[in-house]
Amino acid sequence: MPETSGPDGPGADHPVLAEARALLGAVLHGHGVSVRLSEVEAYAGPDDPASHAFTRTPRSAIMYGPAMRLYVYRSYGIHLCANVVTGPEGEGRAVLLRAGEVVRGHELAAGRRRTDDPVRLARGPGNLASALGLGLEDLGADLQGPPEPWLEPGEPLPDASVLAGPRVGVSRAEERPWRFWVAGDPTVSAYRRSPRAPS
């Protein structure tokens, strides 16, 4: 096991990858709704041009804070995305929660999402945050334990059940397979088009 930089260049062996993989299978308890994470994306700091932490800003300041904290940001102004800050303070590492399966509060989540499809309940970052009832009020919330939204680590998944692939919506460094999802989970969607494709 190679600690060498791999054939793909810098960041191929980044510690955030292991943390993102560890988040798969964990259960995120939100406002009356619990979701088992099935798809996540790893984002590093200065080493990742696609990360919000690439440049130090008030918005990404939370990413440089202590771990196990919730980072919520707005995407395209209308939707919210939930992230979990990982790593030691100052590293600026975070993991984006892209999708998951609702294991509790199914009815409540269905009411919020206005859909009865359990597969679509938490498919997509914005939907995941919406289904959990997360908002900017939960920004920086401690995920270490109740009563507020908290993250319960699950059992480590077999390596064979975890697949990796290129990230979505990232205009740069898409060659890095920093996106992890659970194999065979219907809540995980396939590759999507890139945002705002040039004419």
Next chain:
DNA sequence: ATTAAGATTTACT
């Protein structure tokens, strides 16, 4: 102060 870009979702065809 203004311009540009973006970690998306939903609806319609």
Next chain:
DNA sequence: GTAAATCTTAATG
């Protein structure tokens, strides 16, 4: 499958 809507944040003059 394709197209459009929506808001914030970041950078620049």
